[in-house]
Amino acid sequence: MLQIDCPYCGARAQSEFSYERTLDSIVTVEMPANEAVRRLYARANPRGFDDELWRHAFGCRQWLVLRRHRQTHEITSVAAFDPALHR
């Protein structure tokens, strides 16, 4: 199992966290329809690193941004989610 270093709680088991979506697929209300559709349905789905939105669902319930390798599971950064930055 992965260990995720929550910036609020410290290192915790992955089973406390839930994956939400990639950072580049967040859809906002004011977004034009074609951009919203692209963000909903197009994924790079790389065999490598991607930036992902996770939630410490069974812990502090905060939203987190992970940079994670999808084949080796290496996690290079875990940061608090900032709605002003990530949209």
Added chain:
Amino acid sequence: MKRYSALALLKAGLTGQRGWEQAWRDPEPKKSYDIIIIGGGGHGLATAYYLAKVHGLRNIAVLEKGWIGGGNTGRNTTIVRSNYRQKPLHDLFDFALDLWEGMSDALNFNVMFSPRGALFLGHSDGDMTVLAQRGDALRCDGIDADLLTRAQVQKLVPLLDMAPDARFPIHGGLIQRRGGTARHDAVAWGYARAADALGVDVIQKCEVTGFAMTGGRVSGVATTRGPIAAGRVGICVAGNSGPVAAFAGLQLPIEAQTLQAFVTEPVKPMIDTVIMSQSLHCYISQSDKGGIVLGGDPDQFPSYAQRGLPPRIEKAAAEAIALVPALSRLRMVRCWAGTTDMSFDGSPILSALPVDGLYLNGGWCYGGFKATPASGWCYAHVLATGDNHPLAAPFAFDRFVRGATIDEAGVGVLPQLR
């Protein structure tokens, strides 16, 4: 191709098992093919076979980066059924079931298709309502489905925990008697051998690393064994659709996830049907070798690791033991994982892509094995004619943009929710 038969077996038995020929050739890639299929799994090999058999094409290659039977075809839990709720899905899967029934004869290869029945358990009044509704939808389209009472389920699977205080009480079930299991790697081998006999080049250890483009159209592939030209190229690499489509600059509504399965030590026959619970998401069957094959949830986050998290195994095992307490006495001997192509409505994508000459067969989520023959049949149709087969028409790539998704679970765009 020398035909397999009881007589051939007898003859070889009397002559020291000499004289068996290789099941398929190991050809060098040619400079050019009419159609190249990327991915030598069950779906890709079935596609090649039907291209040759139904459409009479011969200049076809299947490129496989590993070996035949080494990918998802050999990693699933071998369950075959067609009892989906939605019409486009059950029509496609039932066409597959018809082909499963005649597959061993058609391929001259024993795929050990065993229609032992596929049983969904109902654990509540709500479950039974959903199962009855699903059964009605199936019967309206001429697909077999029988709603079972609690007593009928007990008679069918005597080892189920039917106690009133059972962890997961059983109220009844829905069975598709034509459903069952098949030997998964035999399906890949059977299609490979039959396609090879019709002149298809099955090329192993040949990984595609890019596409050649001519005037905006795909004109071939770059591989680890050199460039190969092609009239049409079909991607058929479920689990890796994203990275392969990325060679053509495309992004798909697909995310890769890990799905695990595990098997116990072999025992005498104890479960002679396929038991599934969609409320729990746990499935149990017994292989012909005697092992109890079990599976559960995907890992629910993107991964290509082909190894999964222990909590998923723990959950599936706990559910299976709660349903069939006798399983608690068995030792687990093996667990493994495959990479599933999780599409964003839970249904496959089977059509042309927005790049000329390029086609996609993928997004099968965790349910592709049972579709193998129909998937190959329909994919061969679109690769040969350029038009989607009527059964595959609802599964076109552009359905997401059109809002015409086929969402069996009704959970929307996030694959980890299905």
